[in-house]
Amino acid sequence: GEDVEQSLFLSVREGDSSVINCTYTDSSSTYLYWYKQEPGAGLQLLTYIFSNMDMKQDQRLTVLLNKKDKHLSLRIADTQTGDSAIYFCAEKMDTDKLIFGTGTRLQVFP
Amino acid sequence: DSGVTQTPKHLITATGQRVTLRCSPRSGDLSVYWYQQSLDQGLQFLIQYYNGEERAKGNILERFSAQQFPDLHSELNLSSLELGDSALYFCASQKMGASYGYTFGSGTRLTVV
Numbered sequence A: 001g002e003d004v005e006q007s008l009f010l011s012v013r014e015g016d017s018s019v020i021n022c023t024y025t026d027s028s029s030t031y032l033y034w035y036k037q038e039p040g041a042g043l044q045l046l047t048y049i050f051s052n053m054d055m056k057q058d059q060r061l062t063v064l065l066n067k068k069d070k071h072l073s074l075r076i077a078d079t080q081t082g083d084s085a086i087y088f089c090a091e092k093m094d095t096d097k098l099i100f101g102t103g104t105r106l107q108v109f110p
Numbered sequence B: 001d002s003g004v005t006q007t008p009k010h011l012i013t014a015t016g017q018r019v020t021l022r023c024s025p026r027s028g029d030l031s032v033y034w035y036q037q038s039l040d041q042g043l044q045f046l047i048q049y050y051n052g053e054e055r056a057k058g059n060i061l062e063r064f065s066a067q068q069f070p071d072l073h074s075e076l077n078l079s080s081l082e083l084g085d086s087a088l089y090f091c092a093s094q095k096m097g098a099s100y101g102y103t104f105g106s107g108t109r110l111t112v113v
Helices: none
Strands: A009-013 A018-023 A031-037 A043-050 A055-058 A061-066 A071-076 A085-092 A098-100 A104-109 B005-007 B010-013 B019-024 B031-038 B042-050 B053-057 B064-068 B074-078 B087-094 B108-112
Touching (some): A009 A018, A018 A085, A018 A104, A031 A061, A031 A071, A043 A061, A043 A071, A071 A085, A098 B042, B005 B087, B010 B019, B019 B087, B031 B074, B042 B064, B042 B074, B074 B087
Parallel strands (some): A009 A104
Antiparallel strands (some): A031 A043, A055 A061, A061 A071, A085 A098, A085 A104, B005 B019, B031 B042, B042 B053
């Protein structure tokens, strides 16, 4: 099937690190993505990783990919209240369509 | 502004009616994708167009149809609307084969009453 799984909620204290996890289905996916959706807005691309990479770092964001387990994670360092949003992982299929996960709602409290 | 324009932003209509949602992709992007986001279903892929041709179809109902015009804008037509069709409808565009993923519009919120 084409189910991409994520946990629904994550709550962290401001300044701590957040780790959002994702399990995808297609081992032949070439690219995997993380998107952020703030209330009332569309999805904003945060970062992506090519399937032959294990890790990618981009400022406060670190993406880890375990291709054997089809597991993707997004770590946000020094989480801020402005990071509160829904985070979606997505895998790219052969027709270039993206299959999105269920989304993880991140809540950051002071 | 992402460069992907969706109109209208909000739409309220009655059951049984028909509506048209419009999307203008980013300049130069040939691919257009439509997604439906509802509270309990997450983000569901509906349909993909590339340079005017349908390329992939997801869980799109027969009551729904779409097309991409020669100027690359796309329209999603929803007919015989039901309460369960209430959702956010997103359009996204991409240059074919690009690694950097889609650019999303801000969506059309459809409410069926």
